[in-house]
Amino acid sequence: GVVRTKAQVPPLPLPPSRGGRWDSVAAARVVAERSITLVRDTHNLLPLRTENFATVVVNPHGDALDEVLRGTRNVDEADVLLLLLAIRPKSGAGSIGVPEEIQQLARRHARKTIAVAFGSPYVLRELGEVSTFVCAWGVQPVLQIAAMRAVRGEIGMPGRLPVRIE
Numbered sequence: 001g002v003v004r005t006k007a008q009v010p011p012l013p014l015p016p017s018r019g020g021r022w023d024s025v026a027a028a029r030v031v032a033e034r035s036i037t038l039v040r041d042t043h044n045l046l047p048l049r050t051e052n053f054a055t056v057v058v059n060p061h062g063d064a065l066d067e068v069l070r071g072t073r074n075v076d077e078a079d080v081l082l083l084l085l086a087i088r089p090k091s092g093a094g095s096i097g098v099p100e101e102i103q104q105l106a107r108r109h110a111r112k113t114i115a116v117a118f119g120s121p122y123v124l125r126e127l128g129e130v131s132t133f134v135c136a137w138g139v140q141p142v143l144q145i146a147a148m149r150a151v152r153g154e155i156g157m158p159g160r161l162p163v164r165i166e
Contacts, residue, residue: 032146035137037159039124043131045080045114047153054078058102059086075109082151083115083130085123086139098126106130116147121165135159 038046054075075081083106087098098106106113107128114132117123121135134157136147149155 028142029146032140032142033149033155035143035159036146036150036155036157037121037135037137037161038150038157039121039133039135039161039165041132042129043111045112045132046134046151048080048082048114048151050079052078053080053082055082055084056102056105057084057086058099059084060097060099075105079112081105081109081113083113083127084118085115086118087123088119098123103127114151116151118143118147121161121163124165135161 054077056075083102085098085102103126106115110127110129111131113127113130114134115124115127115130116134116136118136118139124130124133127133134147134151136143137159146155150157
């Protein structure tokens with residue numbers, strides 16, 4: 001059964017910090033970079049070309065979301081709002097649970113917002129008509145780095161949505 005099958009599957013490689021090899025870390029980086037998905041970029045905010053941007057991190061679950069890219073302005077003064085969302089769906093809730101003040105912020109600044117979902121792409125449904133939406137699929141540091149490299153235009157965004165969200 002399941003136990004026997006599980007015993008036959010080799011374990012995932014460990015990162016070097018836990019005794020693994022560098023080639024497994026490189027493979028994880030490649031997979032992360034290939035997974036980054038551009039859902040839309042209505043007002044051509046990508047790649048991020050300005051240093052006048054504000055960053056808002058939404059992390060209600062306490063996940064280890066490092067701020068890889070920091071803004072230099074408050075939201076109203078910024079040319080771009082970079083909205084980083086580490087929000088997980090809650091089973092049976094009927095919605096993802098984007099805080100109301102974040103939904104209002106995204107709607108108010110929709111034209112200049114780059115929203116990055118570090119998890120479910122369904123977050124987009126609660127953000128109104130934000131100009132740009134990127135899905136990074138998880139909060140792991142390798143995905144955070146890949147997403148920020150993609151936002152800055154250092155790598156492409158070849159990922160594809162497996163579901164329809166709009």
